[in-house]
Amino acid sequence: MLDIALEAVKMTRSHTVKAFVTAKSFDIKADNSLVTQTDLFVEKEIRKFLMSKKPDIAIMGEEFGSKIHERFTTGWVIDPIDGTRAFLYGVPLFSTLISYVENSEPIIGVISFPALKQIIFASKNGGCWLQNGDEEPVRVWTESVTKKNLASAVVSISGIHSTTFDSREGIKAYNLSNVVNSARDTVFINDCYQHVMVAMGRIDAAIDTIMKPWDIAALIPCMREAGVACANINGIDTDLLYGGSFLTASSKSLLDELVVHLEG
Numbered sequence: 421m422l423d424i425a426l427e428a429v430k431m432t433r434s435h436t437v438k439a440f441v442t443a444k445s446f447d448i449k450a451d452n453s454l455v456t457q458t459d460l461f462v463e464k465e466i467r468k469f470l471m472s473k474k475p476d477i478a479i480m481g482e483e484f485g486s487k488i489h490e491r492f493t494t495g496w497v498i499d500p501i502d503g504t505r506a507f508l509y510g511v512p513l514f515s516t517l518i519s520y521v522e523n524s525e526p527i528i529g530v531i532s533f534p535a536l537k538q539i540i541f542a543s544k545n546g547g548c549w550l551q552n553g554d555e556e557p558v559r560v561w562t563e564s565v566t567k568k569n570l571a572s573a574v575v576s577i578s579g580i581h582s583t584t585f586d587s588r589e590g591i592k593a594y595n596l597s598n599v600v601n602s603a604r605d606t607v608f609i610n611d612c613y614q615h616v617m618v619a620m621g622r623i624d625a626a627i628d629t630i631m632k633p634w635d636i637a638a639l640i641p642c643m644r645e646a647g648v649a650c651a652n653i654n655g656i657d658t659d660l661l662y663g664g665s666f667l668t669a670s671s672k673s674l675l676d677e678l679v680v681h682l683e684g
Contacts, residue, residue, distance in 0.1 A: 578611055578629075649670070
């Protein structure tokens with residue numbers, strides 16, 4: 421299953437990069453998120469490929485949903501362009517995400533950054549790996565002997581939505597000011613790239629206040645296999661696929677501290 425997902429993201433990479441260079445047009449969906457023709461094309465191509473390999477396995481994607489009307493629990497989960505705004509605005513940190521889920525647990529995750537020619541992938545109990553271009557994959561493991569607290573940590577936020585800075589979206593305005601005032605440094609890194617930077621040890625924690633299953637699915641096995649602590653914004657680390665938000669940190673103690681500050 422992992423090999424199939426890897427082949428799928430590599431198959432669509434060149435088209436995505438070519439489209440990125442001239443991307444300008446978009447439509448606004450019912451939830452006010454943006455969609456481009458590239459989102460639609462890439463998801464269609466990945467769906468066709470996955471169905472050719474495993475025709476009996478269900479698929480859920482951001483753009484075309486799922487044929488399963490109840491809660492989706494087993495099958496492929498696709499986000500063709502995670503970071504459509506980055507894709508449109510010329511920021512090369514957008515990604516293509518594919519996961520395989522069993523009983524609501526993502527067990528395979530593939531994160532492809534087409535413009536960077538990087539792929540991060542993981543399978544349950546198989547480790548997390550980084551491949552640059554055509555180089556041999558290298559193991560990703562971030563757990564540190566020295567655990568940082570928030571005062572010594574660098575924290576990334578994907579955006580200010582559902583926070584005290586902008587409460588128009590989400591069900592709660594989380595207190596991002598507490599984090600900004602308490603962390604050693606805060607940065608804005610868009611979408612899933614910030615969580616990959618936690619796994620790579622470049623930053624210490626990352627916050628996404630609003631996440632859909634297709635945003636989260638591929639991240640979960642990659643983060644867990646890299647030794648990254650992850651939970652939703654309330655600190656709950658079970659049923660994360662439907663957790664609605666996503667926090668990652670280099671240690672469980674730092675993650676718990678983030679939860680407290682965001683609630684404050």
